Amino acid sequence: xxxxxxxxxxxxxxxxxxxxxxxxxxxxxxxxxxxxxxxxxxxxxxxxxxxxxxxxxxxxxxxxxxxxxxxxxxxxxxxxxxxxxxxxxxxxxxxxxxxxxxxxxxxxxxxxxxxxxxxxxxxxxxxxxxxxxxxxxxxxxxxxxxxxxxxxxxxxxxxxxxxxxxxxxxxxxxxxxxxxxxxxxxxxxxxxxxxxxxxxxxxxxxxxxxxxxxxxxxxxxxxxxxxxxxxxxxxxxxxxxxxxxxxxxxxxxxx
Amino acid sequence: xxxxxxxxxxxxxxxxxxxxxxxxxxxxxxxxxxxxxxxxxxxxxxxxxxxxxxxxxxxxxxxxxxxxxxxxxxxxxxxxxxxxxxxxxxxxxxxxxxxxxxxxxxxxxxxxxxxxxxxxxxxxxxxxxxxxxxxxxxxxxxxxxxxxxxxxxxxxxxxxxxxxxxxxxxxxxxxxxxxxxxxxxxxxxxxxxxxxxxxxxxxxxxxxxxxxxxxxxxxxxxxxxxxxxxxxxxxxxxxxxxxxxxxxxxxxxxxxxxxxxxxxxxx
Numbered sequence: 001x002x003x004x005x006x007x008x009x010x011x012x013x014x015x016x017x018x019x020x021x022x023x024x025x026x027x028x029x030x031x032x033x034x035x036x037x038x039x040x041x042x043x044x045x046x047x048x049x050x051x052x053x054x055x056x057x058x059x060x061x062x063x064x065x066x067x068x069x070x071x072x073x074x075x076x077x078x079x080x081x082x083x084x085x086x087x088x089x090x091x092x093x094x095x096x097x098x099x100x101x102x103x104x105x106x107x108x109x110x111x112x113x114x115x116x117x118x119x120x121x122x123x124x125x126x127x128x129x130x131x132x133x134x135x136x137x138x139x140x141x142x143x144x145x146x147x148x149x150x151x152x153x154x155x156x157x158x159x160x161x162x163x164x165x166x167x168x169x170x171x172x173x174x175x176x177x178x179x180x181x182x183x184x185x186x187x188x189x190x191x192x193x194x195x196x197x198x199x200x201x202x203x204x205x206x207x208x209x210x211x212x213x214x215x216x217x218x219x220x221x222x223x224x225x226x227x228x229x230x231x232x233x234x235x236x237x238x239x240x241x242x243x244x245x246x247x248x249x250x251x252x253x254x255x
Numbered sequence: 256x257x258x259x260x261x262x263x264x265x266x267x268x269x270x271x272x273x274x275x276x277x278x279x280x281x282x283x284x285x286x287x288x289x290x291x292x293x294x295x296x297x298x299x300x301x302x303x304x305x306x307x308x309x310x311x312x313x314x315x316x317x318x319x320x321x322x323x324x325x326x327x328x329x330x331x332x333x334x335x336x337x338x339x340x341x342x343x344x345x346x347x348x349x350x351x352x353x354x355x356x357x358x359x360x361x362x363x364x365x366x367x368x369x370x371x372x373x374x375x376x377x378x379x380x381x382x383x384x385x386x387x388x389x390x391x392x393x394x395x396x397x398x399x400x401x402x403x404x405x406x407x408x409x410x411x412x413x414x415x416x417x418x419x420x421x422x423x424x425x426x427x428x429x430x431x432x433x434x435x436x437x438x439x440x441x442x443x444x445x446x447x448x449x450x451x452x453x454x455x456x457x458x459x460x461x462x463x464x465x466x467x468x469x470x471x472x473x474x475x476x477x478x479x480x481x482x483x484x485x486x487x488x489x490x491x492x493x494x495x496x497x498x499x500x501x502x503x504x505x506x507x508x509x510x511x512x513x514x515x516x517x518x519x520x521x522x
Contacts, residue, residue, distance in 0.1 A: 057358065080358025086295055086332040089357050089368075090387045091417060094477035096333075129391045148474050151439065151461045 023174040031063040031167045038160035039065060042121070042153050044137035045146075048072055049125070050084050051133040051168060059084055059134065062171070066138075068113040075112060082109070083122050084134045091131050093123040093158065097148035121149035123161045127169035128224060135161045170217075280511075281444060285346025285490035287497070291380035292342075293371040293387065294335030296328060296355035303340050303466045310352040312374070314359040314367050321359065321370035331358050333468045337475055338384055338483040340466025345443055345487025346494075352380060356387070365389040369397060372412070376405045381493050384486040385432075386415040386479035402432055411489055411501050415482035416454040433489070433505065437461055437481040446485060448512030456508065458484035 031049055039047035046066030053060035057079030064072040077084055083096055097119040110117055117138050125133040137157065140146040149157075222233040289309065299308035313326035330336045339351050356371040368387045375383045383405070389398075405412050412432040437460025438447060447457040460481030467473040485508070492507055493499055499507075 078358070080295060080331045082332055083334075086334045086357060090334070090415075090479065091389065092386060092415060092477055092479045094334075094475060094479060097474040098471070148462060148476065151437065151476055154476060 023178050024171055027167055027171040027174055028063050031164055031171070032065055032069075034160065034164055034167065035063060036065045038157065038164075039137060041160075042137055042149070042157060043140055044121070044149075045141050046115070046136075046138040048136050048138075049133055049164060049168065050077065050088075050136065051125075051171075052088070057085070057089060059088060062133070062168070068115045071113045072109070075109065077109070083120060084136060087122045087124050087134045088131055091124045091126070093121075093154055093161075095119075095121045095149040095151075095154055097146075116144075118144055119146045119148050121154060121157055123154070123157055125161055125165035125168055127165045132165060132168050132172070135164055280488075280491045280495060280507075283346070283491035283494040285342075285349030285487070286494050287348075288346065288382060288490045288493045289350045289352055289380060290342060290346075290382045290384060290486060290490055291352045291354055291375040291378070292335055292339055292384045293354045293356055293368060293375060294338060294384070295332040295357040296326070296330040296335050297339045297351055297353040298329045298336040298466075298468055298470075299353075300329070301336055301340070301466045301470055303343050304336070304351070307343060307349070308339070308351045308353055311355070312353070313355040314371060316359055316367070321367055323354070323370075323374055326353075326355060328355070330468060331355075333473070334386065334479065337465045337467060337473065337480065338386060338486075340472075341443075341463060341480060341483040342384070342487040342490065344465070345484065346490035348494075349487070349490045352378070365391050365394045369394065369401060372398075372401050372405070376401065376408055376410050379408055380410060381497070381499075382486060382489050383410055383412045384483055385412055386482055388414065388417050405432070406501050409498070409500055411493075411499070411504050413482055413486045413489060415477075415479040417478065432501070433485060433508065435460075435478065435482045435485050437476070437478045443484055444488065445515050446488065446508070446512055447516065448509045450509065455505075456485055456512070457481070460484075 035047040035049065039045070046064070046068065048064035048066075048069070049062045050059040051062045052058070053076055059077040059079075061072040061075045064070075079085060080089060083094065086092075087094060098117075109115070115138075119139055121137040123135045124131045125135055135157070137149065219233065219237075223230050296311065296313070297304060297308050299305070299311065311326045311328075312323040313328060314321050315324055316322075335353060335355070339353075342349060342351075352375075354371045354374055356368045359367045368385075368389070372383070372385065402412060414432050414434050416434045416436040433456060434454045435446075435456045435458050436454045438457040439461045440446070440457075440459045443459055445459070449455055449457070458481040460478055461476050463475050463480045464472060465475060465480070488508075489504055492504060496503070
């Protein structure tokens with residue numbers, strides 16, 4: 001490919017991928033808003049969401065609120081390390097406090113952010129029967145010493161974890177779509193690229209998009225429940241389509 | 256007299272008709288008992304645990320199967336050390352075998368911890384502390400089989416319950432293991448028994464002060480810190496009755512929990 005064509009192709013690719021980011025960004029924004037609300041309710045200074053990174057049990061900070069949020073986003077934790085690593089693999093929520101202000105608590109992350117973790121609440125994020133990530137609350141608002149998170153706060157945080165897990169699940173669906181579109185764009189001719197861009201734009205702008213996504217999620221949930229549910233859902237949807245077709249007939253007469 | 260008959264006479268029937276261990280189990284220290292901890296590893300250099308970790312292995316995935324190698328890596332998260340620290344305070348002479356299943360990667364979490372449990376049962380550890388679980392339905396049957404194997408081998412598996420809406424395995428298998436959920440009780444030896452509920456036992460699991468990484472200590476809350484309290488108590492029983500069966504352990508826990516609740520009611 002001549003250099004000029006390559007440059008133009010790359011530019012189109014980058015522009016299109018930017019549009020594709022629009023699919024995931026609103027979800028991370030929604031997660032961070034919910035994080036901020038839940039952190040205020042739990043009197044916590046910092047809150048963050050870690051998600052699986054690869055298939056080896058590594059974790060990556062997806063979203064964060066608080067003073068060091070910018071430094072946390074994108075940071076990684078190797079499999080099985082730290083409190084988050086344990087919560088991901090055990091599915092067990094836990095609260096940990098360093099009430100005496102001893103040695104390093106959460107060494108790698110504190111070192112990188114300059115933050116001093118004294119008390120932490122960590123919960124698994126469950127979507128279906130999978131643990132998709134970890135929700136963490138760190139320290140109290142105001143000056144130290146920070147009081148430990150209570151058992152009652154652990155139970156309340158579990159409700160936020162359910163809502164955030166549903167958003168994380170949606171984030172993965174959107175990211176899948178984004179990766180798919182990037183692949184299509186990477187191998188497509190210019191004309192196809194324009195079509196993909198237009199399609200992505202229409203998804204973003206469509207007022208009916210949310211309803212379609214809800215429907216897709218319902219179908220996916222049904223499909224997950226087993227063979228009999230899948231067959232029943234299919235039969236019902238096919239019947240519904242036939243009904244819809246029949247309603248759209250302009251004439252019921254046979255001639 | 257067979258071992259079974261001898262064990263039966265070693266257990267007293269109380270005035271109310273419940274089994275309790277005849278020896279003063281509260282004074283026992285867990286001497287002669289080795290507890291398998293399936294977790295994140297144990298930091299054997301911690302002052303509370305020095306000389307108590309007699310074996311450490313770590314899971315590794317090789318050609319699609321899990322193998323266990325000797326390990327001197329210690330603890331990667333602090334959790335296993337915390338659990339061992341809780342047990343060491345209740346049963347200070349008990350010894351630990353650390354079976355590290357966290358961080359192995361490769362096959363998925365459920366399969367690795369299932370392999371850890373199988374390893375502990377094959378080695379016939381009398382007491383097994385399990386703070387891990389899974390909600391994946393396809394692990395239901397293999398875990399059920401594994402717990403039956405543990406029961407038949409006489410291994411007492413103590414598992415942390417999961418207080419989330421979804422059932423978590425193995426803590427919902429009530430017949431073949433001891434499942435524990437946290438209570439706000441502060442006395443480490445005071446536990447409750449709720450016969451008929453899926454998770455039968457309650458034990459201290461709120462603001463528990465115990466060992467952590469780097470020789471430090473932490474204050475911890477969670478079901479997975481209630482579980483080692485019961486493990487430590489079972490180690491005290493086993494010191495007096497090395498051939499105790501899981502059934503007998505449950506009977507004894509039930510009787511003592513009733514005594515605990517009577518003591519609380521009369522206090």
